[in-house]
Amino acid sequence: MTSRKSFGSDNHAGAHEAVLRMMTRANSGDAVAYGDDPWTERAAAHLQSLFRARGGVFFVFNGTAANVLGLSLLLRPYEAAICPESAHLNVDECGATERILGNKLLTVPTRDGKLTPALIATRLSGRSDEHRAQPAVVAISQVTEFGTCYSLGELRALGDFCRAEGLRLYADGARLANAAAHLGCSLADLAAQVDVLSFGGTKNGAVGVEAVVVMADDLVGHVPYQRKQQMQLASKMRYLAAQFLGLLEDRVWLDNASHANLMAARLAERISGIPGVTLWQPVESNAVFASLDPAHIQRLQQAWHFHVWDEAAHVVRWMTAFDTTGADVDAFAASVRETAPSAQ
Numbered sequence: 343m344t345s346r347k348s349f350g351s352d353n354h355a356g357a358h359e360a361v362l363r364m365m366t367r368a369n370s371g372d373a374v375a376y377g378d379d380p381w382t383e384r385a386a387a388h389l390q391s392l393f394r395a396r397g398g399v400f401f402v403f404n405g406t407a408a409n410v411l412g413l414s415l416l417l418r419p420y421e422a423a424i425c426p427e428s429a430h431l432n433v434d435e436c437g438a439t440e441r442i443l444g445n446k447l448l449t450v451p452t453r454d455g456k457l458t459p460a461l462i463a464t465r466l467s468g469r470s471d472e473h474r475a476q477p478a479v480v481a482i483s484q485v486t487e488f489g490t491c492y493s494l495g496e497l498r499a500l501g502d503f504c505r506a507e508g509l510r511l512y513a514d515g516a517r518l519a520n521a522a523a524h525l526g527c528s529l530a531d532l533a534a535q536v537d538v539l540s541f542g543g544t545k546n547g548a549v550g551v552e553a554v555v556v557m558a559d560d561l562v563g564h565v566p567y568q569r570k571q572q573m574q575l576a577s578k579m580r581y582l583a584a585q586f587l588g589l590l591e592d593r594v595w596l597d598n599a600s601h602a603n604l605m606a607a608r609l610a611e612r613i614s615g616i617p618g619v620t621l622w623q624p625v626e627s628n629a630v631f632a633s634l635d636p637a638h639i640q641r642l643q644q645a646w647h648f649h650v651w652d653e654a655a656h657v658v659r660w661m662t663a664f665d666t667t668g669a670d671v672d673a674f675a676a677s678v679r680e681t682a683p684s685a686q
Contacts, residue, residue: 347670348647351545352517352628355663357585358547358598364588365549368580377401377579385583388590389541389553394530397538397556400565401582402574405516406435408540408552410442413479414568415538415561416510421478422446423512424465428455428487430514442572446475454623455486456496459503466507479510484532484539485517489606489629489659491524494531501535513539515555519546519599520627533557547598547664548585598664602628605662605671612675617684622657630660641681646674 348354373379386399393399402408409431413423423439425432427449431439439445448465450457457480468474480500484492492500504511513536515521522529533539533555541553554569556562569575576582589595610625618638622631633656634642642648651659662671679685 346646347666347674349660349662349674350647350649351661352602352663353545354647354661355547355665357549358588358594358664360591360594361548361585361588364584364591365581368584368587373578373580375577375579376575377583379580379583381580381587382583385586385590389555389586392529392590393533393541393555393557395533395555395557396559397562398565400554400556400569401576401579401586402552402554402569403550403576403582404544405430405514405540405542405552406438407572407574408516408542408554409435409481409512409514410438411554411565411569411572411574412512412514412538412540413439413445413481414443414572415556415564416479416512417443417445418478419444420476422448422475423479423481424448424450424457424462424477424509425481426450426452426455426457426483426486428452429481429483430487430516431481433487447481448475448477454490455483455488456490456492457482457500458496459499462500462503462507462509477509479512480504481512481514483514483516484521485524485627485629488623489625489627489631490623491521491626494525494527497532497535504535510538511536515540516542516552517545517599517627518542519595520603523596523599523603524626537561543585543589543595545663546595546602547589551582551585553586599628602662602664602666605666605668606630606660608668609660609662609671609675612671613678616679616682618682619678622655628662630662631657632660633657635683638682642677645677
């Protein structure tokens with residue numbers, strides 16, 4: 343436990359009280375295992391309706407598992423996924439896609455974490471060459487690892503391009519709620535162009551649950567077997583489902599994400615104009631990326647927890663969460679100002 347609010351990750355936050363209340367309610371009596379319970383049925387049906395998913399919704403334990411399961415529905419053994427170099431599935435999943443599925447990742451450097459049709463096209467050489475892994479899937483993150491969001495227009499352009507090129511589209515939605523809050527759109531709008539995506543609960547007030555949302559109905563028959571084989575079929579599934587029911591009740595999921603985004607915007611505003619502090623990416627979610635002098639970073643980390651994102655460029659990442667308060671932000675911003683080189 344930290345005495346001060348952590349700005350290291352939204353994973354550092356506790357669970358929302360609505361989630362804990364629903365899990366307590368689900369703890370009453372017995373329920374059939376492996377998802378054949380009313381809690382799972384209700385949660386899956388509610389999410390399927392919100393996304394307008396023709397395939398279905400399936401719960402797993404964490405984000406890496408969601409990405410691996412989602413991609414496994416779209417790739418054959420000799421096929422590859424095109425993704426940004428910065429993608430979580432490339433950088434922060436210990437090679438899970440390659441290890442578990444045996445599929446190659448074709449990475450693309452990006453300025454803002456976002457792929458474009460032109461960038462994807464650079465990795466389409468070698469198609470029909472039996473010596474090459476065949477690009478079959480484009481994998482994006484919404485929100486990206488740089489805290490940026492694809493607009494609905496950008497998603498449409500990706501969808502049109504992928505369909506024209508015979509590619510499937512997957513979206514890592516660990517922070518999809520933050521994108522919906524930023525863009526002011528529905529979950530169905532965000533999912534309209536993709537074949538499969540994940541919907542994150544853990545970073546948005548859950549204890550630990552993600553949903554794999556299958557938009558394309560031709561894929562759904564494989565999911566139960568793939569999920570079981572990948573060790574993600576929870577026996578007491580009602581506790582995973584209850585977490586989403588807590589977030590879905592009264593749209594807690596959207597309130598949580600909106601508040602986290604608001605706190606990030608507040609932080610960006612509070613640090614504006616501090617000498618030596620420069621925003622590195624636009625603030626479009628609950629992440630603030632900024633470049634600071636290395637000595638400034640060291641002084642600040644003596645009292646606050648956050649991560650250095652790019653050591654060479656002296657870029658840090660400050661994350662807000664559903665339970666970050668305005669007072670937390672103001673105290674942190676004051677420390678940024680007090681530890682700046684101009685104040686020493």
